[in-house]
Amino acid sequence: MAYYKDINFLDFNTGSAFDAVNALSPGDRAEYAGIYRCTGCGHEIAIAKGHIMPPQNHHSHGLLNGPILWQLIVAAKH
Ligand SMILES: [Zn+2]
Numbered sequence: 001m002a003y004y005k006d007i008n009f010l011d012f013n014t015g016s017a018f019d020a021v022n023a024l025s026p027g028d029r030a031e032y033a034g035i036y037r038c039t040g041c042g043h044e045i046a047i048a049k050g051h052i053m054p055p056q057n058h059h060s061h062g063l064l065n066g067p068i069l070w071q072l073i074v075a076a077k078h
Contacts, residue, residue, distance in 0.1 A: 002035050002044060002074055013075070023069035026056045034075040040065035044073070 004010055016022055017032055023039050024030065033049040040061050045054065053070050061068060 001042070002037075010074070015075075017075065018072050020069075020071050023071040024053050025070075026053055026058065026068055028053045028070075032072055032075045035073050036070035037073045039069045039071050040067065045070070049076075 020039055024036070030036070030047045030049060030051050030053060033047065035044055035046050036053070037044050038059070041059070043059050045058075047053065056068060058068065
């Protein structure tokens with residue numbers, strides 16, 4: 001889970017980009033800069049807008065983790 005110190009620097013947002021159903025697959029282009037969380041294991045990464053999500057071999061999953069899918073959890077505004 002991502003950390004923060006000062007809540008004043010974060011705004012709540014209900015945008016669909018944060019929904020797990022819109023999680024990105026390895027190799028997808030990130031539409032938003034920010035922090036993404038693997039829905040299978042909780043691993044987190046930060047990525048710039050327009051960059052490519054890490055490949056399938058970025059980290060390993062056991063059988064119970066399912067596929068690597070990257071869910072946006074914190075988006076940078078600009
Ligand atoms: Zn994972």
